[in-house]
Amino acid sequence: xxxxxxxKYKKVYDWKKPNRxxxxxxxxxxxxxxxxxxxxxxxxxxxxxxNMKEKIEFFKYLVRIGFKEIEIGFPAASETxxxxxxxxxxxxxxxxxxKIQVLTQARKEIIEKTxxxxxxxxxxxxxxxxxxxxxxxxxVFKKNKEEVKKIATDGAKLLVENMKKYPQTNWYFEYSPESxxxxxxxxxxxxxxxxxxxxxxxxxxxxxxxxxxxxECSTPNVFADQIEYISENIxxxxxxxxxxxxxxxxxxxxxxxxxxxxxxxxxxxxSILGNGERTGNADILNIAMNMYVTGVDPKLxxxxxxxxxxxxxxxxxxxxxxxxxxxxxxxxxxxxxxxxDAISKSLxxxxxxxxxxxxxxxxxxxxxxxxxxxEPIIRINSQSGKGGVSFLLKNEYGYNIPKQMMQEVGYYIxxxxxxxxxxxxxxxxxxxxxxxxxxxxxxxxxxDYNVKSEKDDDVELEVTLEVNDKKIKKQEVGNGAVDAFTxxxxxLEYDFEFKYYSQDAQEEASNKGEKANAITYxxxxxxxxxxxxxxxxxxxSTIKSSxxxxxxxxxxI
Ligand code: KIV
Ligand code: ZN
Numbered sequence: 259x260x261x262x263x264x265x266k267y268k269k270v271y272d273w274k275k276p277n278r279x280x281x282x283x284x285x286x287x288x289x290x291x292x293x294x295x296x297x298x299x300x301x302x303x304x305x306x307x308x309n310m311k312e313k314i315e316f317f318k319y320l321v322r323i324g325f326k327e328i329e330i331g332f333p334a335a336s337e338t339x340x341x342x343x344x345x346x347x348x349x350x351x352x353x354x355x356x357k358i359q360v361l362t363q364a365r366k367e368i369i370e371k372t373x374x375x376x377x378x379x380x381x382x383x384x385x386x387x388x389x390x391x392x393x394x395x396x397x398v399f400k401k402n403k404e405e406v407k408k409i410a411t412d413g414a415k416l417l418v419e420n421m422k423k424y425p426q427t428n429w430y431f432e433y434s435p436e437s438x439x440x441x442x443x444x445x446x447x448x449x450x451x452x453x454x455x456x457x458x459x460x461x462x463x464x465x466x467x468x469x470x471x472x473x474e475c476s477t478p479n480v481f482a483d484q485i486e487y488i489s490e491n492i493x494x495x496x497x498x499x500x501x502x503x504x505x506x507x508x509x510x511x512x513x514x515x516x517x518x519x520x521x522x523x524x525x526x527x528x529s530i531l532g533n534g535e536r537t538g539n540a541d542i543l544n545i546a547m548n549m550y551v552t553g554v555d556p557k558l559x560x561x562x563x564x565x566x567x568x569x570x571x572x573x574x575x576x577x578x579x580x581x582x583x584x585x586x587x588x589x590x591x592x593x594x595x596x597x598x599d600a601i602s603k604s605l606x607x608x609x610x611x612x613x614x615x616x617x618x619x620x621x622x623x624x625x626x627x628x629x630x631x632x633e634p635i636i637r638i639n640s641q642s643g644k645g646g647v648s649f650l651l652k653n654e655y656g657y658n659i660p661k662q663m664m665q666e667v668g669y670y671i672x673x674x675x676x677x678x679x680x681x682x683x684x685x686x687x688x689x690x691x692x693x694x695x696x697x698x699x700x701x702x703x704x705x706d707y708n709v710k711s712e713k714d715d716d717v718e719l720e721v722t723l724e725v726n727d728k729k730i731k732k733q734e735v736g737n738g739a740v741d742a743f744t745x746x747x748x749x750l751e752y753d754f755e756f757k758y759y760s761q762d763a764q765e766e767a768s769n770k771g772e773k774a775n776a777i778t779y780x781x782x783x784x785x786x787x788x789x790x791x792x793x794x795x796x797x798x799s800t801i802k803s804s805x806x807x808x809x810x811x812x813x814x815i
Pocket of ligand 2: 299470472503505535539
């Protein structure tokens with residue numbers, strides 16, 4: 259039965275911004291105030307929530323990354339969260355420039371217990387919430403608008419009362435109309451304005467009003483319109499902070515937060531890699547890195563993304579999709595041949611032209627900036643182009659294949675991949691290239707050589723070869739060692755002409771532990787079969803490298 263039940267659904271929220279939106283013309287130019295909710299929203303959504311030790315370690319990690327506001331839990335809701343809050347405070351684990359944030363319902367006993375748990379802390383955000391949506395009012399609380407608003411304003415007053423009992427702490431207050439995205443806009447504004455009327459005169463710090471997309475129920479542009487409208491209608495906008503907290507039900511948690519920033523949000527709540535209730539929270543790493551790759555400092559440090567991955571796997575214990583932006587195993591891998599070609603050409607051009615700005619197709623970020631390796635960028639399968647193979651041989655093994663040779667090597671590697679019916683990794687590609695082209699000695703083998711004399715350009719070369727298990731000694735004079743060697747091989751009835759010769763030093767930085775070698779590339783034309791044959795010689799001696807290349811070609815004929 260096909261999906262026919264769409265008629266059962268309505269737009270959860272049918273609202274249009276009455277005046278013109280302006281956020282569509284804006285850009286994100288600075289980092290918002292970030293607030294990590296990993297230890298609260300994220301942790302509460304885990305099948306096995308973090309234990310005390312894990313929470314402590316994760317808190318330290320969040321501080322290290324650069325979060326200045328961290329929601330650590332719901333201390334009045336569980337003994338573990340209470341103990342964790344006390345542990346951080348009593349062990350002086352909260353740096354002076356970091357505010358811990360705790361969540362509380364707008365209920366007297368819960369608020370009192372929350373304040374108790376915070377005794378002795380320096381900077382704290384108390385985050386109070388109640389649900390305001392039509393469905394929650396109707397089905398859950400069975401209260402009208404005024405009654406639900408009263409829950410919120412009573413909670414706001416209780417925060418002020420309790421704050422007075424603990425004057426040593428620098429208090430910040432935050433209010434969330436939970437299920438905001440399914441709340442009527444003017445009602446939401448009415449509720450938050452009444453809260454601000456209580457808080458403005460009582461607080462020395464700007465109050466935070468957090469607008470959660472508790473459940474995403476529209477496209478992100480609608481949320482942005484809502485935030486812009488609120489910004490235009492909230493009481494004394496410049497005396498308060500607008501925060502957003504998006505979940506990811508429609509897979510647009512990141513876009514929702516980004517568009518909300520355009521629309522005026524000063525603060526973004528979310529979690530690393532988006533762990534949180536159901537489909538998760540907005541992924542802060544993703545939002546921050548999106549800023550980074552457009553030239554804006556996100557003020558969070560994800561330079562060691564592999565460590566982040568390890569921490570996530572250790573504490574959150576959830577798999578990371580190989581396609582997850584910036585972190586996923588495959589996000590710096592190009593499978594398509596044309597992508598590989600474009601990447602390799604652009605990286606080369608950037609290097610040669612010493613271009614300062616990153617400008618590489620298919621790689622929105624330089625993987626090295628987040629401690630990812632170039633190594634996995636290229637994998638070769640039967641669809642890959644020649645560019646990918648030569649890029650890999652050059653960057654990982656130091657072989658600078660001549661342009662004219664690239665196509666043949668590309669086809670050869672594709673052939674191997676086709677026969678194996680699978681993708682080849684870089685080591686396998688190198689091994690296939692090496693056994694086919696480098697220092698081949700299957701038919702004729704060089705046992706020894708001796709440059710007997712050099713006069714002007716004439717070189718007298720003596721070689722010992724092994725042909726069909728028989729050793730033969732030969733000597734010739736030629737215009738250089740290669741010429742003399744060619745003459746020797748011609749005596750053995752190998753009939754070919756030289757068409758290409760070049761030699762360079764293997765690039766040491768990338769040559770996987772090999773000592774720097776002279777690498778010789780040759781192409782000969784076989785006069786009998788009228789076929790061109792490419793080959794490669796490798797040796798620490800430049801002469802031997804050349805002789806190896808010639809012999810390798812002869813062996814490939
Ligand atoms: O998603 C949500 O609405 C929340 C609130 C408590 C802010 O997590
Ligand atoms: Zn949430």
